[in-house]
Amino acid sequence: MDESSAQREARSSRLRRCARPMLDPSGGAAFPASPPLAYGALMRRIAFSLVAAFAAYFAQPLWRATQNAIAETRAKPSSISFTPSELAADRDGASLIAVPAPGRYAIRAKSLSGARIELVDMIAGPLDSSGAPGLRDGRIDALLDKGVYKLRVFGVKGASGKTALSAQAFVEASPSKPTLAPGRIQSGELGDLQQRSYSFDVGAEGRVSLEAIGRALSDLRVWRSDGELVDLAFEQETVETKPGRAMNRLRVEGALEPGRYVVTAYGGEKLVWAQGDAGQPFLLRLEEPALLAAGVAEGVIGPFGAERFGAPASYDAFRLDLAQATPARLEARRNEVKEIATISKNSRTPSANIRLA
Numbered sequence: 001m002d003e004s005s006a007q008r009e010a011r012s013s014r015l016r017r018c019a020r021p022m023l024d025p026s027g028g029a030a031f032p033a034s035p036p037l038a039y040g041a042l043m044r045r046i047a048f049s050l051v052a053a054f055a056a057y058f059a060q061p062l063w064r065a066t067q068n069a070i071a072e073t074r075a076k077p078s079s080i081s082f083t084p085s086e087l088a089a090d091r092d093g094a095s096l097i098a099v100p101a102p103g104r105y106a107i108r109a110k111s112l113s114g115a116r117i118e119l120v121d122m123i124a125g126p127l128d129s130s131g132a133p134g135l136r137d138g139r140i141d142a143l144l145d146k147g148v149y150k151l152r153v154f155g156v157k158g159a160s161g162k163t164a165l166s167a168q169a170f171v172e173a174s175p176s177k178p179t180l181a182p183g184r185i186q187s188g189e190l191g192d193l194q195q196r197s198y199s200f201d202v203g204a205e206g207r208v209s210l211e212a213i214g215r216a217l218s219d220l221r222v223w224r225s226d227g228e229l230v231d232l233a234f235e236q237e238t239v240e241t242k243p244g245r246a247m248n249r250l251r252v253e254g255a256l257e258p259g260r261y262v263v264t265a266y267g268g269e270k271l272v273w274a275q276g277d278a279g280q281p282f283l284l285r286l287e288e289p290a291l292l293a294a295g296v297a298e299g300v301i302g303p304f305g306a307e308r309f310g311a312p313a314s315y316d317a318f319r320l321d322l323a324q325a326t327p328a329r330l331e332a333r334r335n336e337v338k339e340i341a342t343i344s345k346n347s348r349t350p351s352a353n354i355r356l357a
Contacts, residue, residue: 080100080107080167082095082097082151082166088162088163089115089163090158093153106141107140107151108137108167109131109137110165111163111164113134113156113159114132114136115155116130116153117152117153180200180210180284186285187283190217192268192270197264198263199262200261202258202261206256208232208254209288211251212283213282215245216271217249217250218268221264224261225260232253234252244274249305285304290309290310291309292315321350325343325345325346329341329342339354340354
């Protein structure tokens, strides 16, 4: 049956209203020829989408750079701040120190005449002092917790200018923490404002003996694995392992609960050497004293300038013999009793004797 002209016109109108863009096999968009107004609006929408896509694409590097900058800013702790950071050099004064994070810091005063500084904990009171008014400026190296401290500054009457205050944090010389083992020596360079950390284990015996030596070595501390400071004091002395090369030797010894610990060595101002060598050597060892069960030991004193031995409790007399007269010391301890005998370069015989009561 033939369609009327009115029916054909109505069907054509419905087709035009229902038309949608479709993808042809080549991937392009096939649009109906009419209406032209819908086609122009669609093109404007596509153009806007392309502009937005390009803007997002080129903005990504900038956004990533901004994110990285924010991350780096948050990762780096802010430095110590002083309020005020300068004081008149001709009078006494005080400054408040804001410490942003736990660590070891070097706090300094700088003036034309010399100023003494004193570090004060708000609860515990004075911690340390350094310098002399009118002679030399002070420097304090200290382990500080996060918080606010007071720094007292002592000037000299008639001095001119200002006393400037500053602080620097110590940094790790190596990102790794090597594990200490008895009989194995760890070596490296340790300079001012540097620190080196090593891990070690304490067994069922519950004791530790650590010895370090270095030209710029100034402190040696033991920490638990959770970051808590262990209350073990160190012994310090200055020795010459070679003529004209003074070294600081530190020893930490005491009882510890079994577990894993960290020992950190801190550098400071280096000792003066006669040869003017720029080297700043550092050595550390976990000691395990050899036993004198046979009653005698023979050998060469190593790079630490000292050797330790353990003796049975029944032994009470000890003797040191050298090949030739040279400065040396023999030390014996039993509980709180300590005896010392020395050999000098002028000794008639190169030997020393000790008897423990």
